[in-house]
Amino acid sequence: MNYSFITDPGKVRERNEDAVNICENSTGEKLLIVADGMGGHKDGEKASHIALELICDRFKNISSVGNLDDAINWIQSTVSEANVAIFKYVSEHPESKGMGTTIVLSILTPSFLLIGNIGDSSGYIYKNKKLHKITVDHTLVNLLVKSGELTKEEARNHPRKNVLMKALGASTDVDMDIFNVELNIDGIFLCSDGLTNMLEDEQIAKVLTEDLSLDEKLEKLVFKANNRGGNDNISIACLIKEDNHDK
Secondary structure, eight states: OEEEEEEEOTTTOSSOOEEEEEEEOTTOOEEEEEEEEESSTTHHHHHHHHHHHHHHHHHHTSSOOOSHHHHHHHHHHHHHHHHHHHHHHHHHOGGGTTOEEEEEEEEEOSSOEEEEEESSOEEEEEETTEEEEOOOOOBHHHHHHHTTSSOHHHHHTOTTTTOBSOOBTSOSSOOOEEEEEOSOOSEEEEEOHHHHTTSOHHHHHHHHTSSSOHHHHHHHHHHHHHHTTOOSOEEEEEEEOGGGOOO
16 A cells, blocks of 8 residues: 655745645554645644644544444544634634634545545545545535536636635534545545646546656646646645555
8 A cells, every 4th residue: 555645835825734644543544634724824824734633643542443433423523623623722812813724534444435524625536547536625616516506617717716615613513524435446535726726637647647656646746736827735645555556
């Protein structure tokens, strides 16, 4: 099993408000996580790191997430705890009011695969040299697409495409979508919208099929996103099964 992650500030933003990590507990279960902070100044960066560090710490300090139901409950309770931590930080630093973060995470065990998200960072599975998006973006334009008021093409270039309907730190109630995904896959791919706003899914998948190491593939994806403008921070966490012949 080959896994790697990368983050880059992009070409426009002064600072990187994304946070990304892949961690493992004592039984070898894997957690992949990407958080895309918001709030301006240093606040977005703080929100994404609070969430990521708390969730990773909790994961590394348990021997196992247990069965499927246990794991879903663990995700919900731990993400809720991260949400409370962000609110606590804001209460102690009133100047940070309005900060928050998207989050997409995946837990892989020998028995099941879960992918969860809040906001517009994306979770995919990689299978048969194609990316299949699992998560649903919690954005205003996505709601308008669902209601038929916008086409997908109109949504992609809409001036309010980055308006979020959900984020950690935005509400005291946390409602994370959690998807139980089949295990018969070739890989897991999580990223912030700094990548998906620059590259189509097919373009990302094409790079993943190239004869490069996984690190080189992720570096190439960041390069391509920056080459197209790099107007946001770019973060990726990816796991590819070894029988995919990655170097």
